[in-house]
Amino acid sequence: MADLPLRPLGATQCRVSALGLGGEGVLRTFGYVAEAAAVIEQALAEGITYMESARAYSGSEAYYGSALGARRERVFLASKAHERSRAGALAQLETSLRALRTDHLDLWQLHDIRDLDEVDALEDPAGAYAAFVEAKERGLVRHIGLTGHYDPAVLRACLERFQFDTVLLPVNPAEAARDAFAREVIPAARARGMGVIGMKVYARGLLLDPRIGFTVSDLVRYALTQDVDAIVLGFDDPGQVSQAAAAARSFTPLTPVEQAALEARAAQLATRLTYYRRAQPEP
Numbered sequence: 001m002a003d004l005p006l007r008p009l010g011a012t013q014c015r016v017s018a019l020g021l022g023g024e025g026v027l028r029t030f031g032y033v034a035e036a037a038a039v040i041e042q043a044l045a046e047g048i049t050y051m052e053s054a055r056a057y058s059g060s061e062a063y064y065g066s067a068l069g070a071r072r073e074r075v076f077l078a079s080k081a082h083e084r085s086r087a088g089a090l091a092q093l094e095t096s097l098r099a100l101r102t103d104h105l106d107l108w109q110l111h112d113i114r115d116l117d118e119v120d121a122l123e124d125p126a127g128a129y130a131a132f133v134e135a136k137e138r139g140l141v142r143h144i145g146l147t148g149h150y151d152p153a154v155l156r157a158c159l160e161r162f163q164f165d166t167v168l169l170p171v172n173p174a175e176a177a178r179d180a181f182a183r184e185v186i187p188a189a190r191a192r193g194m195g196v197i198g199m200k201v202y203a204r205g206l207l208l209d210p211r212i213g214f215t216v217s218d219l220v221r222y223a224l225t226q227d228v229d230a231i232v233l234g235f236d237d238p239g240q241v242s243q244a245a246a247a248a249r250s251f252t253p254l255t256p257v258e259q260a261a262l263e264a265r266a267a268q269l270a271t272r273l274t275y276y277r278r279a280q281p282e283p
Contacts, residue, residue: 004018005248011165011194016049016230019046019244020051021234022234023052023060025039027057029058048245051075051076053100054079054111055083061096076106079096080111081109083128085126086126086131089110093140104140109168110146113146113155113158118154122162132164156185164194166197167189167197170200186228201219203273206273213265222262
């Protein structure tokens, strides 16, 4: 089995697998310990080194903590906090570290920034950004990042006002029909040396609807063609992990014509496929 490609994660001096394991799918459950462990084991077997969770993702962190054990140091382990206060975020970090059975995270991300009021609140000394800076200074986390899928302008404002190491944002063919995160945010992130991680690659499976006609290979190839360091996917079973890993191993960049064809196929359904965004006003 060929190795998964590794890519530099921005200016962090870390290299991670181009395909990452996210905390969605069977990992965003409670009580599916064996099923979640099987997905994590398959990810390790496939050479996935980037593994991600979130405090909001049900039992995901505990699944990782149980399954990884002594192998924790083999992976780049990331999680997220959604609390917007310093005290609340630090409390969530403490809980995450306990659940993941580790003394540090490789990446701690501020989860799901949605509006400018949230961005303004981060500047308060009692806001969450202070917690992220403090955690990094204390060695509880190696790097800090932000995530968002609601409004590219809000995400861009946040990265322009604060010093994060990475950004996690949507990357899929339907994005091209809207004010795409790839166009609006990635160049600004790269100008700051930030690592870029893609999510919503399958749009929670909507893009894999047979009536639309995309394959796993289409979507993985599309995402990895963009200016990203890694993409994260959630899986329901080990077979899905293997399928995505095979697509990542055989990756070759799309030509402009191929990319345009995939985007055109998604364009008419773009509003439904980008369900995770701020609703557009009626014309």
